[in-house]
Amino acid sequence: MYPQIVDLSVGNINSIVRMLRYLGYEPMVRASPTELDDSGPIILPGVGSFDYAVSILDDRGWREKIVTEVTAGRPILGICLGMQLLLNSSDEGVLQGLGLIDGSVVKFDHSKIGKNKIPHMGWSWISSTSDLFPKPRAKYYHVHKYHAQLVNPSDELARSHHGYAFTSAIQRNNVTGVQFHPEKSHKFGLYFLDKYLSGFQ
C-alpha cells in the first residue's frame, strides 16, 4: 500500500512525506495524474490560494482523474487547502472546487472571533467522536483564514475553536478532509495519519 500524494506545487509536501516515512509508509509523490496508480489512497495537501490550486487541478487534468477515481470508491484525504478543494466553492475565489462533499469555504466571522487574529495560526483542541483521533482529546496545528461550512451536518468529522466553533474536519464515505496540519502536529498528527492509513492495509 503506497499513499499517493498529489503534488500541485502549492505548498511544501516535504513535511507530510517525512511524517509518513517516519510511520513506515512509502508515499509516492505524483505531479501528474498519469503517474497515479491504484496502490493506495489519494492524499491532497495544499497551502495558499483556492483559485490558484483549482487552476492547477484543471490545467494538469487532476480534476477529472480525482473525481472519476473517488466516485468509483478510491479513498481521498485532503489536508488544509486540500480539504477546502473537496468542497463546492470558496469565498476566497471564484472557481469551482471538486464538489466531492457539499459545502463551501467561508471567511472567519470577524464579529465572532473576539480578539483572535486572522489567520488562525496555532494549536486548537478538536472535538470529535471519531476514533481517527486520539482519546481523551487531541489538538492540531491550524493555519488558515477560511473555514468549511457544510450543507449536511452529518459530514462533519471534527470541530475546532477560534473565537467560535467551526468545522475543521469532514468525512463522507471515502472522502475525508482535515483543515489542520497533521504533519505539523507531532504525536497527534502521527496518530491520525497512522489510524487513517492503517485502514487500507
Added chain:
Amino acid sequence: MFRVIPQLLLSGGELYKTTKFKNPKYIGDPINAIRIFNEKEVDEIIVTDISATKERLPPNFALIEDLAAECFMPMTYGGGIRSMKDVDLLFSCGIEKICIQSALANDYSLLRDISTKYGNQSLVVSLDFFKPLFGKLKIYNSAVHGKLKGSYKDLQFISNLEIEGVGEFLITSVDHEGCRNGMDIDLISAVAKKSSVPIIAAGGIGSFEDIRAASVAGASAVSVGTYFVFYGSRKAVLINYLNQEQIRKVEFLDGL
C-alpha cells in the same frame, strides 16, 4: 490557542544565548536542543542565526535541514536571508516559515515575492525595538546597526508591511532580551493594537506571569529564549520547557 515558542540562537553552527543582544554565551549543540524540544512536544520552534547577517554569510542550509528533520511541529528560521533563492532553499529544507529582518533595510520587494509564492502564513517579519538613553523607542536593524524607518510612536510601517503580505510579526524588546526581568508590555500593546495579524512577543520572559501579561497585552504568542535555558549547579546547561501545570494554564490564556 496562545503559543509558547522556544527560540534558539545559532552562531557558527552552535547554540548561544545573548543578553540585550550582546555577550553571547555558548550553550551547546542545536540538534540536541531540537530533539529535547521535540520530545517535550513544544508548540513551535524559532531558529535564528545571529552570525549569518553580521558576518554576511548565507544560512547554514545543511544544519537547518538536519534541524528541521528532527521536529514534527512548525519551524521558523531567520538570519542571513537575502534573496528568493535563499528562501526557496529554506522551504525545501523543511522550514515552515521564514523570518525576515535585515533584508527590509533596503526595500520590501522580497516580502511581496515570498508572500505571493508561498503565502502570507509563511512570512514572519522580525522587528527589534530599543530605547536609547535619550529619545523615543527606536527600531533596531541588525544589518545596519541602526534605525529602520519609523519609530515606536508612529507605527504606520506595521500597516505598510502587512500590505506586502506579512503573516506574523516577531516583536523583540532588545533592552529586555536575555534578562528574564519581564517584557515591554507597552510596546506589545501598541503593536498588537496596530496589527491585524498575529504578534509573537519576545524579550524578557522570566516567569509564567510574563507570558500571561503578554497575552493580556494582545500578543498571540511569545518567543522564549533564556527562560528555557537552565544553568545547573555544575555549569551544565539544561534545556527546559513549560511544566505540565504551566501548559494547562496556557490554555486559559485565550479569551483574556
